[in-house]
Amino acid sequence: MSIPFVPSDTVSDTQATLGQGTEGRAQILDTDGSVLDDASVPDLSDERLVSMYREMWLARHLDERAISLQRQGRLGTYPSLAGQEGAQIGSTHALADEDWIFYQYREHGAVIVRGLSHEYLLYWMGHEKGNEWLADRNVFPLNISIGSHLPHTTGMAWASKLKGEDRAFVCHFGDGATSEGDFHEAMNFAGVFDVPAIFFCNNNQYAISMGRDAQTASDTIAQKADAYGFDGVQVDGMDPLATYEVTRQAVQKARDPDADQMRPTLIEAVMYRFGAHTTADDPSAYRDDEEVEAWKERDPIPRMEGFLRNRGLLDDEKRDAIHEECRDTVAEAIDEAMTYEPNPEQIFEHAYETPTPRVQEGLAELQRLRERHGDDALLEDE
Ligand SMILES: Cc1ncc(C[n+]2csc(CCOP(=O)(O)OP(=O)(O)O)c2C)c(N)n1
Numbered sequence: 001m002s003i004p005f006v007p008s009d010t011v012s013d014t015q016a017t018l019g020q021g022t023e024g025r026a027q028i029l030d031t032d033g034s035v036l037d038d039a040s041v042p043d044l045s046d047e048r049l050v051s052m053y054r055e056m057w058l059a060r061h062l063d064e065r066a067i068s069l070q071r072q073g074r075l076g077t078y079p080s081l082a083g084q085e086g087a088q089i090g091s092t093h094a095l096a097d098e099d100w101i102f103y104q105y106r107e108h109g110a111v112i113v114r115g116l117s118h119e120y121l122l123y124w125m126g127h128e129k130g131n132e133w134l135a136d137r138n139v140f141p142l143n144i145s146i147g148s149h150l151p152h153t154t155g156m157a158w159a160s161k162l163k164g165e166d167r168a169f170v171c172h173f174g175d176g177a178t179s180e181g182d183f184h185e186a187m188n189f190a191g192v193f194d195v196p197a198i199f200f201c202n203n204n205q206y207a208i209s210m211g212r213d214a215q216t217a218s219d220t221i222a223q224k225a226d227a228y229g230f231d232g233v234q235v236d237g238m239d240p241l242a243t244y245e246v247t248r249q250a251v252q253k254a255r256d257p258d259a260d261q262m263r264p265t266l267i268e269a270v271m272y273r274f275g276a277h278t279t280a281d282d283p284s285a286y287r288d289d290e291e292v293e294a295w296k297e298r299d300p301i302p303r304m305e306g307f308l309r310n311r312g313l314l315d316d317e318k319r320d321a322i323h324e325e326c327r328d329t330v331a332e333a334i335d336e337a338m339t340y341e342p343n344p345e346q347i348f349e350h351a352y353e354t355p356t357p358r359v360q361e362g363l364a365e366l367q368r369l370r371e372r373h374g375d376d377a378l379l380e381d382e
Protein backbone atom coordinates (compact mmCIF):
# COMPACT_ATOMS: atom_id res chain seq x y z
CA MET A 1 0.00 0.00 0.00
CA SER A 2 1.26 3.51 -0.68
CA ILE A 3 -0.13 6.91 0.14
CA PRO A 4 -2.12 8.48 -2.69
CA PHE A 5 0.04 10.82 -4.73
CA VAL A 6 -1.71 14.05 -5.64
CA PRO A 7 0.15 15.45 -8.68
CA SER A 8 1.42 18.95 -8.11
CA ASP A 9 0.50 20.22 -11.58
CA THR A 10 -2.62 21.59 -9.94
CA VAL A 11 -0.67 24.38 -8.17
CA SER A 12 -2.83 27.46 -8.50
CA ASP A 13 -1.88 30.97 -9.66
CA THR A 14 -4.47 32.54 -7.40
CA GLN A 15 -3.01 34.51 -4.55
CA ALA A 16 -4.29 33.91 -1.02
CA THR A 17 -4.08 36.66 1.58
CA LEU A 18 -1.42 36.05 4.18
CA GLY A 19 -2.46 37.29 7.58
CA GLN A 20 -0.16 38.58 10.27
CA GLY A 21 0.17 36.54 13.42
CA THR A 22 0.75 38.12 16.81
CA GLU A 23 4.52 37.83 16.26
CA GLY A 24 4.23 39.76 12.97
CA ARG A 25 4.97 36.75 10.78
CA ALA A 26 3.00 35.64 7.74
CA GLN A 27 0.29 33.32 9.00
CA ILE A 28 -3.08 31.91 7.87
CA LEU A 29 -4.13 29.38 10.50
CA ASP A 30 -4.50 30.24 14.15
CA THR A 31 -3.15 27.71 16.64
CA ASP A 32 -6.61 26.05 16.90
CA GLY A 33 -6.89 25.68 13.12
CA SER A 34 -9.31 28.57 12.57
CA VAL A 35 -8.47 31.01 9.76
CA LEU A 36 -7.13 34.39 10.91
CA ASP A 37 -9.51 37.32 10.29
CA ASP A 38 -7.05 39.07 8.00
CA ALA A 39 -6.17 35.93 5.97
CA SER A 40 -7.75 33.79 3.27
CA VAL A 41 -7.36 30.09 2.46
CA PRO A 42 -5.13 29.16 -0.52
CA ASP A 43 -6.86 27.88 -3.62
CA LEU A 44 -6.26 24.15 -3.02
CA SER A 45 -8.61 21.25 -3.72
CA ASP A 46 -10.22 19.42 -0.77
CA GLU A 47 -8.25 16.34 -1.80
CA ARG A 48 -4.97 18.22 -1.61
CA LEU A 49 -5.77 19.77 1.78
CA VAL A 50 -6.52 16.29 3.17
CA SER A 51 -3.36 14.90 1.61
CA MET A 52 -1.30 17.57 3.39
CA TYR A 53 -2.72 16.34 6.69
CA ARG A 54 -2.09 12.70 5.70
CA GLU A 55 1.55 13.39 4.83
CA MET A 56 2.15 15.32 8.06
CA TRP A 57 0.74 12.47 10.11
CA LEU A 58 2.73 9.93 8.10
CA ALA A 59 5.92 11.92 8.72
CA ARG A 60 5.25 12.06 12.48
CA HIS A 61 4.57 8.33 12.59
CA LEU A 62 7.66 7.53 10.49
CA ASP A 63 9.67 9.60 12.97
CA GLU A 64 8.44 7.53 15.93
CA ARG A 65 9.14 4.26 14.13
CA ALA A 66 12.61 5.39 12.99
CA ILE A 67 13.62 6.37 16.53
CA SER A 68 12.42 3.02 17.82
CA LEU A 69 14.38 1.16 15.07
CA GLN A 70 17.52 3.10 16.01
CA ARG A 71 17.06 2.05 19.65
CA GLN A 72 16.87 -1.58 18.49
CA GLY A 73 20.11 -1.20 16.52
CA ARG A 74 18.32 -1.60 13.18
CA LEU A 75 18.83 1.97 11.90
CA GLY A 76 21.71 4.45 12.21
CA THR A 77 21.68 7.85 13.92
CA TYR A 78 18.40 9.57 13.05
CA PRO A 79 17.37 13.26 13.21
CA SER A 80 13.80 13.74 14.40
CA LEU A 81 11.40 15.91 12.43
CA ALA A 82 8.52 16.19 14.94
CA GLY A 83 7.17 19.76 15.10
CA GLN A 84 8.58 20.77 11.71
CA GLU A 85 6.28 18.80 9.37
CA GLY A 86 4.04 21.72 8.39
CA ALA A 87 6.84 23.77 6.81
CA GLN A 88 8.24 21.09 4.57
CA ILE A 89 4.95 19.57 3.52
CA GLY A 90 3.28 22.95 3.02
CA SER A 91 6.17 24.32 0.96
CA THR A 92 6.64 21.22 -1.21
CA HIS A 93 2.98 21.29 -2.24
CA ALA A 94 3.78 24.62 -3.89
CA LEU A 95 6.28 22.94 -6.26
CA ALA A 96 5.79 21.30 -9.63
CA ASP A 97 7.18 17.78 -10.00
CA GLU A 98 10.06 19.03 -12.17
CA ASP A 99 11.25 21.45 -9.48
CA TRP A 100 14.24 20.36 -7.43
CA ILE A 101 14.48 19.98 -3.66
CA PHE A 102 17.76 20.22 -1.74
CA TYR A 103 17.69 19.32 1.92
CA GLN A 104 19.89 19.11 4.96
CA TYR A 105 18.97 15.83 6.75
CA ARG A 106 16.00 16.56 8.99
CA GLU A 107 13.45 17.60 6.39
CA HIS A 108 11.93 14.17 5.73
CA GLY A 109 8.57 15.90 5.19
CA ALA A 110 9.72 17.50 1.92
CA VAL A 111 10.71 14.08 0.59
CA ILE A 112 7.51 12.34 1.70
CA VAL A 113 5.40 14.63 -0.49
CA ARG A 114 7.15 12.92 -3.42
CA GLY A 115 6.28 9.48 -2.05
CA LEU A 116 7.69 7.12 0.56
CA SER A 117 9.24 3.78 -0.21
CA HIS A 118 11.70 1.53 1.58
CA GLU A 119 14.71 3.03 -0.22
CA TYR A 120 14.37 6.17 1.88
CA LEU A 121 14.95 4.08 5.02
CA LEU A 122 17.92 2.39 3.37
CA TYR A 123 19.81 5.68 3.44
CA TRP A 124 19.37 5.84 7.22
CA MET A 125 20.54 2.24 7.42
CA GLY A 126 23.75 3.29 5.69
CA HIS A 127 23.05 2.24 2.10
CA GLU A 128 23.71 4.41 -0.91
CA LYS A 129 20.52 3.12 -2.59
CA GLY A 130 18.66 5.72 -0.55
CA ASN A 131 20.43 8.57 -2.32
CA GLU A 132 19.81 7.01 -5.75
CA TRP A 133 16.10 6.86 -4.97
CA LEU A 134 16.07 10.54 -4.01
CA ALA A 135 17.62 11.57 -7.36
CA ASP A 136 14.78 9.85 -9.24
CA ARG A 137 12.39 12.25 -7.49
CA ASN A 138 14.39 15.42 -8.23
CA VAL A 139 15.75 15.49 -4.70
CA PHE A 140 19.46 16.31 -4.44
CA PRO A 141 21.49 13.84 -2.33
CA LEU A 142 20.97 14.36 1.36
CA ASN A 143 23.41 16.81 2.92
CA ILE A 144 25.16 16.42 6.27
CA SER A 145 28.05 18.92 5.99
CA ILE A 146 26.15 22.00 7.10
CA GLY A 147 25.54 24.61 4.43
CA SER A 148 27.48 22.94 1.62
CA HIS A 149 24.37 22.22 -0.46
CA LEU A 150 23.47 25.92 -0.73
CA PRO A 151 26.11 26.78 -3.37
CA HIS A 152 25.02 23.63 -5.24
CA THR A 153 21.47 25.00 -5.27
CA THR A 154 22.61 28.32 -6.68
CA GLY A 155 24.76 26.53 -9.25
CA MET A 156 22.01 24.20 -10.41
CA ALA A 157 19.48 27.04 -10.54
CA TRP A 158 21.92 29.13 -12.58
CA ALA A 159 22.61 26.25 -15.00
CA SER A 160 18.88 25.69 -15.41
CA LYS A 161 18.31 29.37 -16.15
CA LEU A 162 21.10 29.35 -18.77
CA LYS A 163 19.52 26.29 -20.39
CA GLY A 164 16.20 28.13 -20.60
CA GLU A 165 14.36 25.60 -18.42
CA ASP A 166 11.32 26.47 -16.36
CA ARG A 167 12.25 25.01 -12.97
CA ALA A 168 12.50 26.28 -9.42
CA PHE A 169 15.11 25.04 -6.90
CA VAL A 170 14.14 24.96 -3.23
CA CYS A 171 16.88 24.51 -0.65
CA HIS A 172 16.09 23.53 2.97
CA PHE A 173 18.59 24.24 5.71
CA GLY A 174 18.65 25.17 9.39
CA ASP A 175 19.26 28.33 11.43
CA GLY A 176 22.75 26.98 12.18
CA ALA A 177 23.56 26.80 8.47
CA THR A 178 23.15 30.58 8.15
CA SER A 179 26.47 31.05 10.01
CA GLU A 180 28.41 29.13 7.36
CA GLY A 181 30.32 30.95 4.61
CA ASP A 182 28.53 28.74 2.09
CA PHE A 183 25.21 30.39 3.01
CA HIS A 184 26.54 33.85 2.17
CA GLU A 185 28.34 32.77 -1.01
CA ALA A 186 25.23 31.00 -2.28
CA MET A 187 22.97 33.95 -1.48
CA ASN A 188 25.38 36.44 -3.01
CA PHE A 189 25.70 34.63 -6.33
CA ALA A 190 21.97 33.83 -6.38
CA GLY A 191 21.37 37.58 -6.36
CA VAL A 192 24.16 38.48 -8.81
CA PHE A 193 23.00 35.90 -11.38
CA ASP A 194 19.31 36.31 -10.46
CA VAL A 195 18.67 32.55 -10.31
CA PRO A 196 15.34 30.74 -9.69
CA ALA A 197 16.34 29.58 -6.18
CA ILE A 198 14.33 29.65 -2.96
CA PHE A 199 16.34 29.43 0.24
CA PHE A 200 14.09 27.88 2.89
CA CYS A 201 15.50 28.26 6.40
CA ASN A 202 13.89 25.91 8.93
CA ASN A 203 14.62 28.04 11.99
CA ASN A 204 13.88 25.51 14.73
CA GLN A 205 15.55 27.67 17.43
CA TYR A 206 18.59 25.43 17.87
CA ALA A 207 21.72 24.18 16.14
CA ILE A 208 22.16 21.11 18.34
CA SER A 209 22.53 22.88 21.72
CA MET A 210 23.23 26.40 20.41
CA GLY A 211 20.19 28.66 20.65
CA ARG A 212 19.00 30.99 17.90
CA ASP A 213 20.17 34.14 19.72
CA ALA A 214 23.73 32.85 19.87
CA GLN A 215 23.64 32.19 16.13
CA THR A 216 23.18 35.75 14.83
CA ALA A 217 22.71 39.28 16.14
CA SER A 218 20.21 40.01 13.33
CA ASP A 219 16.59 40.52 14.43
CA THR A 220 15.43 38.00 11.87
CA ILE A 221 17.12 35.56 9.51
CA ALA A 222 14.80 36.73 6.72
CA GLN A 223 16.31 40.23 6.81
CA LYS A 224 19.67 38.84 5.66
CA ALA A 225 18.19 38.72 2.13
CA ASP A 226 18.35 42.55 2.04
CA ALA A 227 22.13 42.38 1.83
CA TYR A 228 21.92 40.32 -1.37
CA GLY A 229 19.29 42.41 -3.09
CA PHE A 230 16.28 40.10 -3.02
CA ASP A 231 13.20 39.43 -0.88
CA GLY A 232 13.22 37.83 2.54
CA VAL A 233 10.02 36.75 4.29
CA GLN A 234 9.37 35.39 7.75
CA VAL A 235 6.52 32.91 8.08
CA ASP A 236 4.99 30.83 10.86
CA GLY A 237 6.73 27.57 10.00
CA MET A 238 4.21 25.54 11.99
CA ASP A 239 1.37 26.73 9.76
CA PRO A 240 1.21 24.47 6.67
CA LEU A 241 -1.08 26.79 4.71
CA ALA A 242 1.04 29.90 5.28
CA THR A 243 4.25 28.08 4.31
CA TYR A 244 2.46 26.79 1.20
CA GLU A 245 1.35 30.29 0.18
CA VAL A 246 4.67 32.00 0.90
CA THR A 247 6.51 29.34 -1.13
CA ARG A 248 3.93 29.44 -3.95
CA GLN A 249 4.48 33.19 -4.33
CA ALA A 250 8.27 32.70 -4.23
CA VAL A 251 8.11 29.95 -6.88
CA GLN A 252 5.93 32.08 -9.13
CA LYS A 253 8.44 34.93 -8.83
CA ALA A 254 11.38 32.55 -9.46
CA ARG A 255 9.77 31.37 -12.70
CA ASP A 256 8.23 34.55 -13.99
CA PRO A 257 9.37 37.71 -12.18
CA ASP A 258 7.86 41.13 -12.86
CA ALA A 259 10.28 43.69 -14.32
CA ASP A 260 11.11 45.08 -10.85
CA GLN A 261 11.42 41.68 -9.13
CA MET A 262 14.44 39.49 -8.39
CA ARG A 263 13.95 35.74 -8.79
CA PRO A 264 15.50 34.43 -5.52
CA THR A 265 13.74 34.54 -2.12
CA LEU A 266 14.92 33.74 1.39
CA ILE A 267 12.09 32.25 3.49
CA GLU A 268 12.59 32.03 7.24
CA ALA A 269 10.09 29.51 8.61
CA VAL A 270 9.95 29.90 12.39
CA MET A 271 9.34 26.60 14.16
CA TYR A 272 10.50 24.28 16.91
CA ARG A 273 11.99 20.82 17.05
CA PHE A 274 10.01 18.86 19.68
CA GLY A 275 12.46 15.96 19.95
CA ALA A 276 16.21 15.59 20.35
CA HIS A 277 18.63 16.90 17.69
CA THR A 278 19.35 13.27 16.78
CA THR A 279 19.09 9.91 18.52
CA ALA A 280 22.60 10.72 19.87
CA ASP A 281 21.45 13.90 21.69
CA ASP A 282 19.94 14.64 25.11
CA PRO A 283 18.08 17.98 24.84
CA SER A 284 17.41 18.19 28.59
CA ALA A 285 21.03 19.40 28.86
CA TYR A 286 20.19 22.71 27.15
CA ARG A 287 16.43 23.40 27.27
CA ASP A 288 13.58 22.90 29.71
CA ASP A 289 10.24 21.14 29.36
CA GLU A 290 8.19 24.36 29.74
CA GLU A 291 9.77 25.73 26.58
CA VAL A 292 8.92 22.56 24.65
CA GLU A 293 5.34 22.53 25.98
CA ALA A 294 4.80 26.18 24.99
CA TRP A 295 5.80 25.43 21.37
CA LYS A 296 3.60 22.33 21.29
CA GLU A 297 0.63 24.72 21.40
CA ARG A 298 1.53 25.52 17.79
CA ASP A 299 1.83 21.87 16.66
CA PRO A 300 1.03 21.82 12.91
CA ILE A 301 -0.83 18.48 12.98
CA PRO A 302 -3.73 19.25 15.38
CA ARG A 303 -3.84 22.68 13.77
CA MET A 304 -4.43 21.20 10.29
CA GLU A 305 -6.85 18.68 11.79
CA GLY A 306 -8.88 21.52 13.37
CA PHE A 307 -8.94 23.36 10.04
CA LEU A 308 -10.16 20.29 8.12
CA ARG A 309 -12.84 19.54 10.71
CA ASN A 310 -14.11 23.13 10.54
CA ARG A 311 -14.42 22.73 6.75
CA GLY A 312 -16.25 19.41 7.08
CA LEU A 313 -13.35 17.57 5.42
CA LEU A 314 -12.43 15.36 8.37
CA ASP A 315 -14.26 13.46 11.12
CA ASP A 316 -13.15 10.77 13.60
CA GLU A 317 -13.85 7.95 11.17
CA LYS A 318 -11.91 9.47 8.29
CA ARG A 319 -9.06 10.47 10.59
CA ASP A 320 -8.76 6.91 11.94
CA ALA A 321 -8.75 5.50 8.42
CA ILE A 322 -5.95 7.89 7.41
CA HIS A 323 -3.90 6.91 10.45
CA GLU A 324 -4.39 3.22 9.71
CA GLU A 325 -3.35 3.71 6.10
CA CYS A 326 -0.19 5.61 7.18
CA ARG A 327 0.72 2.92 9.74
CA ASP A 328 0.44 0.25 7.03
CA THR A 329 2.53 2.28 4.57
CA VAL A 330 5.32 2.82 7.09
CA ALA A 331 5.23 -0.81 8.31
CA GLU A 332 5.51 -2.09 4.73
CA ALA A 333 8.44 0.23 3.96
CA ILE A 334 10.24 -0.97 7.11
CA ASP A 335 9.60 -4.66 6.35
CA GLU A 336 10.91 -4.21 2.83
CA ALA A 337 14.01 -2.29 3.99
CA MET A 338 14.84 -5.04 6.48
CA THR A 339 15.07 -7.61 3.69
CA TYR A 340 17.81 -5.67 1.90
CA GLU A 341 21.07 -7.62 1.67
CA PRO A 342 23.96 -5.29 0.96
CA ASN A 343 27.20 -6.34 -0.63
CA PRO A 344 30.05 -5.01 1.60
CA GLU A 345 32.06 -4.16 -1.51
CA GLN A 346 29.55 -1.35 -2.22
CA ILE A 347 31.43 0.82 0.29
CA PHE A 348 34.06 1.36 -2.42
CA GLU A 349 31.51 2.58 -4.99
CA HIS A 350 29.91 5.97 -5.62
CA ALA A 351 32.62 8.44 -4.51
CA TYR A 352 34.40 8.33 -7.90
CA GLU A 353 33.12 7.62 -11.39
CA THR A 354 36.45 5.78 -12.01
CA PRO A 355 37.93 4.34 -8.80
CA THR A 356 41.38 5.72 -7.89
CA PRO A 357 44.31 3.27 -7.35
CA ARG A 358 43.91 3.66 -3.53
CA VAL A 359 40.21 2.77 -3.74
CA GLN A 360 41.02 -0.23 -5.97
CA GLU A 361 43.66 -1.37 -3.44
CA GLY A 362 41.12 -1.12 -0.60
CA LEU A 363 38.59 -3.16 -2.53
CA ALA A 364 41.17 -5.83 -3.39
CA GLU A 365 42.20 -6.03 0.29
CA LEU A 366 38.60 -6.50 1.41
CA GLN A 367 38.11 -9.23 -1.21
CA ARG A 368 41.27 -11.05 0.04
CA LEU A 369 40.06 -10.85 3.66
CA ARG A 370 36.58 -12.14 2.78
CA GLU A 371 38.08 -15.06 0.89
CA ARG A 372 40.59 -15.93 3.62
CA HIS A 373 38.32 -15.56 6.68
CA GLY A 374 34.72 -15.56 5.44
CA ASP A 375 32.10 -12.87 6.28
CA ASP A 376 31.04 -14.45 9.58
CA ALA A 377 34.54 -14.11 11.03
CA LEU A 378 34.75 -10.47 9.85
CA LEU A 379 31.44 -9.61 11.52
CA GLU A 380 32.35 -11.13 14.91
CA ASP A 381 32.69 -8.71 17.86
CA GLU A 382 36.22 -8.59 19.24
C1 LIG B 1 30.29 21.90 8.27
C2 LIG B 1 29.75 21.21 9.50
N1 LIG B 1 30.06 21.68 10.72
C3 LIG B 1 29.55 21.08 11.83
C4 LIG B 1 28.73 19.99 11.72
C5 LIG B 1 28.14 19.33 12.96
N2 LIG B 1 26.70 19.60 13.02
C6 LIG B 1 25.79 18.65 12.71
S1 LIG B 1 24.24 19.20 12.85
C7 LIG B 1 24.74 20.73 13.35
C8 LIG B 1 23.73 21.81 13.70
C9 LIG B 1 22.97 22.34 12.53
O1 LIG B 1 21.96 23.17 12.98
P1 LIG B 1 20.85 23.75 12.03
O2 LIG B 1 21.46 24.20 10.75
O3 LIG B 1 20.08 24.75 12.79
O4 LIG B 1 19.94 22.47 11.67
P2 LIG B 1 19.01 21.58 12.62
O5 LIG B 1 19.83 20.41 13.07
O6 LIG B 1 18.55 22.42 13.75
O7 LIG B 1 17.87 21.12 11.76
C10 LIG B 1 26.12 20.79 13.42
C11 LIG B 1 26.89 21.97 13.86
C12 LIG B 1 28.42 19.51 10.41
N3 LIG B 1 27.60 18.49 10.20
N4 LIG B 1 28.93 20.15 9.32
Ligand SMILES: [Mg+2]
Nearest residue numbers: 174175206207
Ligand atom coordinates in the same frame (compact mmCIF):
# COMPACT_ATOMS: atom_id res chain seq x y z
MG1 LIG C 1 18.28 24.50 13.79
